[in-house]
Amino acid sequence: MFNILIIEDDVTLYQQISDRLEQWSYAVHGIHDFQHVMEVFTEVKPELVIIDIQLPKYDGFHWCRIIREHSSVPILFLSSRDHPTDMVMSMNLGADDFIQKPFHFDVLVAKIQALLRRAYDYNAEAAELKTFNGATVDLEQNRLTNDHGTIELTKNEIYILKLLIEQKNKVVSRESLIERLWEDERFVSDNTLTVNVNRLRKRLGEIGLENTIETKVGQGYKAIEKVSP
Structure with a gap:
């Protein structure tokens, strides 16, 4: 209950x-x-x-x-x-x-x-750790950690990040994100997704990961995994 x-x-x-x-x-x-x-x-x-x-x-x-x-x-x-x-x-x-x-x-x-x-x-099924541009992504604790520090994310932010890095360097459509996030797009404003992605971008910038999520106008979003020199 x-x-x-x-x-x-x-x-x-x-x-x-x-x-x-x-x-x-x-x-x-x-x-x-x-x-x-x-x-x-x-x-x-x-x-x-x-x-x-x-x-x-x-x-x-x-x-x-x-x-x-x-x-x-x-x-x-x-x-x-x-x-x-x-x-x-x-x-x-x-x-x-x-x-x-x-x-x-x-x-x-x-x-x-x-x-x-x-x-x-x-x-319950997300106890594993992932990495993104050198940062450790803890899906269970909703946090990212790298040499610049640690940020705590909301449930929506960590799930959006998970969906994007599962297909890193590929465009994920807004429709796909909305469907996965809210299960039925009739119950969500399109602007809600924009606000959540913008907030996630701002949080990533706090640990030096600015410009790692790109907006593709008319298509969706892309998580950029930068190649180390």
């Missing part, structure tokens, strides 16, 4: 989501005092977190940032706001997906199931 923490102050919506998820045998936990979100997070140890943007005290972006300082748990944002910058902001802070209110509960469940499969089924 997966533990899911819902950080949502709309009591009616929380109960609706909770009832639906419990039908799928998820253990659902909520927040009663929004000054103690991280205490509940630490106690519950959730396998997935759902966060609303507009919350009492601090907004959802704040809590996403704090959670990412301690954990790579999948994070799904909810928002009644429809401005594209909200989605971009959430992804840049380390969220894994974004859904706009009002939403269909079947779509929410599908997104949750996809995130859990990627995060836990994948990790």
Whole structure:
């Protein structure tokens, strides 16, 4: 049974989501005092977190940032706001997906199931290490290490990198990445993939691996394995 923490102050919506998820045998936990979100997070140890943007005290972006300082748990944002910058902001802070209110509960469940499969089924069979341009890629711990240091990646970032280096020096289409990442492209914005790849590029640059993922306009992305002199 997966533990899911819902950080949502709309009591009616929380109960609706909770009832639906419990039908799928998820253990659902909520927040009663929004000054103690991280205490509940630490106690519950959730396998997935759902966060609303507009919350009492601090907004959802704040809590996403704090959670990412301690954990790579999948994070799904909810928002009644429809401005594209909200989605971009959430992804840049380390969220894994974004859904706009009002939403269909079947779509929410599908997104949750996809995130859990990627995060836990994948990790269960990904204990091996890979290398990429001299860096060790630890697929189980979601990190890359080389002489410049170590970076921690989100579940989406490490999976995108895995898919690209499996076909290094070859173009992987956007459609193929979306299908592998989200299982059903009807449930994902094309811009979500762009944000995730851009964020991955930025993280790689932190350990000297800038320019190792190329965008092929109209085609997709290519992981460049540089040949040592």
